[in-house]
Amino acid sequence: MNIRIGIFGYGNLGKGIENAIRQNPDMTLVAVFTRRDPKSLTIATEGVTVASADDVLAYKDKIDVMILCGGSATDLPVQTPMLAEHFSVIDSFDTHAKIPQHFAAVNEAAQKGKNTAMISVGWDPGMFSLNRMLSSAILPDGADYTFWGKGVSQGHSDAIRRIQGVVDAKQYTIPIEDALEAVRSGKAPALTTREKHLRECFVVAEDGADTARIEKEIKEMPNYFADYDTVVHFITLDELRRDHSGIPHGGFVIRSGKTGKDLENTHVIEYSLKLDSNPEFTASVIVAYARATARMHREGKVGCFTVFDIPPAYLSPKTSEELMAKLL
Amino acid sequence: MNIRIGIFGYGNLGKGIENAIRQNPDMTLVAVFTRRDPKSLTIATEGVTVASADDVLAYKDKIDVMILCGGSATDLPVQTPMLAEHFSVIDSFDTHAKIPQHFAAVNEAAQKGKNTAMISVGWDPGMFSLNRMLSSAILPDGADYTFWGKGVSQGHSDAIRRIQGVVDAKQYTIPIEDALEAVRSGKAPALTTREKHLRECFVVAEDGADTARIEKEIKEMPNYFADYDTVVHFITLDELRRDHSGIPHGGFVIRSGKTGKDLENTHVIEYSLKLDSNPEFTASVIVAYARATARMHREGKVGCFTVFDIPPAYLSPKTSEELMAKLL
Numbered sequence: 001m002n003i004r005i006g007i008f009g010y011g012n013l014g015k016g017i018e019n020a021i022r023q024n025p026d027m028t029l030v031a032v033f034t035r036r037d038p039k040s041l042t043i044a045t046e047g048v049t050v051a052s053a054d055d056v057l058a059y060k061d062k063i064d065v066m067i068l069c070g071g072s073a074t075d076l077p078v079q080t081p082m083l084a085e086h087f088s089v090i091d092s093f094d095t096h097a098k099i100p101q102h103f104a105a106v107n108e109a110a111q112k113g114k115n116t117a118m119i120s121v122g123w124d125p126g127m128f129s130l131n132r133m134l135s136s137a138i139l140p141d142g143a144d145y146t147f148w149g150k151g152v153s154q155g156h157s158d159a160i161r162r163i164q165g166v167v168d169a170k171q172y173t174i175p176i177e178d179a180l181e182a183v184r185s186g187k188a189p190a191l192t193t194r195e196k197h198l199r200e201c202f203v204v205a206e207d208g209a210d211t212a213r214i215e216k217e218i219k220e221m222p223n224y225f226a227d228y229d230t231v232v233h234f235i236t237l238d239e240l241r242r243d244h245s246g247i248p249h250g251g252f253v254i255r256s257g258k259t260g261k262d263l264e265n266t267h268v269i270e271y272s273l274k275l276d277s278n279p280e281f282t283a284s285v286i287v288a289y290a291r292a293t294a295r296m297h298r299e300g301k302v303g304c305f306t307v308f309d310i311p312p313a314y315l316s317p318k319t320s321e322e323l324m325a326k327l328l
Numbered sequence: 329m330n331i332r333i334g335i336f337g338y339g340n341l342g343k344g345i346e347n348a349i350r351q352n353p354d355m356t357l358v359a360v361f362t363r364r365d366p367k368s369l370t371i372a373t374e375g376v377t378v379a380s381a382d383d384v385l386a387y388k389d390k391i392d393v394m395i396l397c398g399g400s401a402t403d404l405p406v407q408t409p410m411l412a413e414h415f416s417v418i419d420s421f422d423t424h425a426k427i428p429q430h431f432a433a434v435n436e437a438a439q440k441g442k443n444t445a446m447i448s449v450g451w452d453p454g455m456f457s458l459n460r461m462l463s464s465a466i467l468p469d470g471a472d473y474t475f476w477g478k479g480v481s482q483g484h485s486d487a488i489r490r491i492q493g494v495v496d497a498k499q500y501t502i503p504i505e506d507a508l509e510a511v512r513s514g515k516a517p518a519l520t521t522r523e524k525h526l527r528e529c530f531v532v533a534e535d536g537a538d539t540a541r542i543e544k545e546i547k548e549m550p551n552y553f554a555d556y557d558t559v560v561h562f563i564t565l566d567e568l569r570r571d572h573s574g575i576p577h578g579g580f581v582i583r584s585g586k587t588g589k590d591l592e593n594t595h596v597i598e599y600s601l602k603l604d605s606n607p608e609f610t611a612s613v614i615v616a617y618a619r620a621t622a623r624m625h626r627e628g629k630v631g632c633f634t635v636f637d638i639p640p641a642y643l644s645p646k647t648s649e650e651l652m653a654k655l656l
Contacts, residue, residue: 127462138643259351260605267604267609274514306651308655312638313637316461317465327464328636
């Protein structure tokens, strides 16, 4: 079976999707949709149409799954419901608190258009959610922990860039090793925000800027930094470009739980990711779930779904027989 | 929804199931079936029937899911198909090479009886299989590694006990740290059997036995030890009972894979388990999948399934709304 894919939005995630499609021979990239002038955009894959986002409905019968690559703040809440009425869609909506309302909007649109939609696919939400869910179902008496990093937080980097006198900045979220070890020991510790993660910032300041004032503003910034131990390094723009141009990320989902007649036995389940490129890994997860979306649509499963709803075999291009013989 | 469970076979796994049911308020243990004289068996849960395996068909309408707790060598190949004709069933069949033929036999019986069956549920096969499958679907260009331990291998312990002059023995399978680190680095090393695991044996010999001969026989035993570096310790029966009475286990499933235009980025996905009690954790996985089996049966899904086929949400007693709000 060949799955025809459309990419809606061509930033880091869209480029990651384009690369991932090349690694999956059962998928074909049909078109990339952009809100920019299509003529201004050169994409990596030869022979693929670049079209205006305004013309997307003309591709209704040419695309099996539309992959939305916009941001969660303003793009996806509008775009995913809009497109779900006309296409089977998948997105990586990651504002955890707003997932139920996004689900409801996408579900209504997908039902109306008799399409299949998946939201919040990636690694968190996504693979981390799946592991939190499975582990808590297996060990009902236990505690869950999610650690992020070491990796670049785009939101925190942006927050630093908004401070007066800052030219550019990169913020790394770093899980604290002692906290990880305490969790892995099965002791189920109560951990404060400060005990779980450290924030390390590399900041380029304007010539003559008051770096002491900038450092103070970073460390005292509410929500972003005030509740954490934060380390600030001032470096040159050349150093920032040379040493901090990547977008690595990762993290850990750990559940420890008890079993036995008197709950005397402890078990620790740990899932971890170490990613050179956050958007490329997110894209790889989305492409596997796009396969599942296409299959479910062919089976007539209409409406909105999450990673909790998808039989794992639907993610793989292998047959059930192959999976059973080789991977079970 | 209340799920009525039967336990077929009351060894370590059956006892683990009994404990796990107590941790899941939506489940009720109806009866334990034994091939021994039921009067000779006292179980941990008060008020639950202990019945003869011969009388199991009398419980046909009283049990939603029968959990089979026999061994994979001779019990399950006969018992699971036999019972799948009359009950929805779940087993932990773990002879990897024979899974396809076991599946076929159980599927035929379940189809005939219009029941729902699941085979090979536990942690390997089971959660490890699920992680191998998901990770290889997400990162198609990559390599898979499974390490077991540190933990007790019942089969290897039994093999040592069959040597002349051995009173008792316990064998630990230990993953080799250097190999784990090489895999975690994303280098995708080619590893021999000897490079992946070490085997450590604690042996109680008869008074006056030739321990040099016993050690040689262990280390040269084909299949079990010859391909590994093996360490043998001779200890007293008291020491064995004091220090080696537990049945811990665990292991690691790691996939490293590449993405990007020129496959220039490396990602590492790791799933690991650290278990105080192998049978109790296996039981906890089975009980969660028994919930899925009951739900699928109520939905009319007939035949044999594996962990690859089950939507993750089916394992949890929580509603989709709760899962979405709290765990996604």
